[in-house]
Amino acid sequence: MKQAAPLAGMRIVEMDAIGPVPLAGLLLAGSGAEVIRIGRGSGEWDEKALAGDALHRGKTTVTLDLKDPADAALALDLIAASDAMIEGFRPGTMERLGLGPQEAMSRNPALVYGRMTGWGQTGPRAREAGHDINYLAITGVLSLIGPKERPMAPLNLAADYGGGAMLLVLGLMAALWSARATGRGQVIDAAMVDGAGFLATLFHAYQQTGLWNGGRESNLLDGGAPFYRCYECADGGFMAAGAIEPKFYAAMMAGLQLDPADWPQADQASWRAATEAIAARFASAPRAHWEEVFAGTDACVTPVLDLGEARNDRHLLARKLFEQAGARVAPIVPPWSPEQRPDLPPPRSISPDEARAKLLG
Numbered sequence: 001m002k003q004a005a006p007l008a009g010m011r012i013v014e015m016d017a018i019g020p021v022p023l024a025g026l027l028l029a030g031s032g033a034e035v036i037r038i039g040r041g042s043g044e045w046d047e048k049a050l051a052g053d054a055l056h057r058g059k060t061t062v063t064l065d066l067k068d069p070a071d072a073a074l075a076l077d078l079i080a081a082s083d084a085m086i087e088g089f090r091p092g093t094m095e096r097l098g099l100g101p102q103e104a105m106s107r108n109p110a111l112v113y114g115r116m117t118g119w120g121q122t123g124p125r126a127r128e129a130g131h132d133i134n135y136l137a138i139t140g141v142l143s144l145i146g147p148k149e150r151p152m153a154p155l156n157l158a159a160d161y162g163g164g165a166m167l168l169v170l171g172l173m174a175a176l177w178s179a180r181a182t183g184r185g186q187v188i189d190a191a192m193v194d195g196a197g198f199l200a201t202l203f204h205a206y207q208q209t210g211l212w213n214g215g216r217e218s219n220l221l222d223g224g225a226p227f228y229r230c231y232e233c234a235d236g237g238f239m240a241a242g243a244i245e246p247k248f249y250a251a252m253m254a255g256l257q258l259d260p261a262d263w264p265q266a267d268q269a270s271w272r273a274a275t276e277a278i279a280a281r282f283a284s285a286p287r288a289h290w291e292e293v294f295a296g297t298d299a300c301v302t303p304v305l306d307l308g309e310a311r312n313d314r315h316l317l318a319r320k321l322f323e324q325a326g327a328r329v330a331p332i333v334p335p336w337s338p339e340q341r342p343d344l345p346p347p348r349s350i351s352p353d354e355a356r357a358k359l360l361g
Helices: 020-029 047-055 069-080 101-107 132-138 157-182 192-199 201-208 246-255 268-282 287-294 314-318 352-359
Strands: 011-015 034-040 059-064 084-087 112-117 187-191 228-232 238-242 301-303 322-325 328-331 348-350
Touching: 011 020, 020 034, 020 047, 020 059, 020 084, 020 112, 020 157, 034 069, 047 328, 059 069, 059 352, 069 101, 069 352, 084 157, 101 112, 112 157, 132 157, 132 192, 157 187, 157 192, 187 192, 228 268, 238 287, 246 287, 287 301, 348 352
Parallel strands: 011 034, 011 084, 034 059, 059 348, 084 112, 112 187
Antiparallel strands: 228 238, 238 301, 322 328
């Protein structure tokens, strides 16, 4: 018998956006909240055609023209009738629409008002445009990632989703907890630039204590260490090595039939030679061979799968990591066990009149 999902009974309004806001909304829907997405009219980003089946599972969309006073009033009614809302406009936009925190929280003092921006609500860059790569660049994070020749953006996973969506949801959960106890909501100022900087806390400490130098591919976790990088196999596939601890390094070298004593793990001066030797060994056989060699070992060596291969990986299949999302297959929404995880219906749309009757009636 399924348990009630953790956020069952809560209503969240999600203002249509790209980037971290829809992912945050999916996390909330996947935790059992009723998520009402206010979609935009003309000029709306056609996200459904791209990934809407996956990103908007479990959400109900009502499309409104927020420049129309009647539609803006309905949006305010929906926000005021909710436990929380999330928006991702540039600073000042919601206020110009009459939907800012002051207007909304005067109607519902317990409302948690989640704001998601790139640069934050304040500061010299607050009103500038930007994307994940820019927030990583300005915080120093981008300088750490990529080959020696140039920095390389890790898709939009770090600032956009990691520093943005995840920390927005964390702030929302903390504020909802407080609102339940006090009856007073809060405004959450989640900024991707703040989140990206926070994610690099460890590396700031490393850099200031001499444990991290300024060059990419020369440190422990950036591809410089022979035991923490990817290696190409004979068939063009890759294996990922993450053998940081000595016993895992020994297991990796044993699988490769190399003697770790020839390249002591702690001797950074031998890293280049070790990398060359390990690369030559991986290049001597196809990826499938190395998958078999390292299966079931503690060498921390795994194949680098593409997305299609990942959807058919035996471990991920055993954990039921993927589910059907409309015409697509998408990852389930973590972190709940199958007993707690709600079944997310496909995205659905309702008219403004239906929203008034069903959501406010």
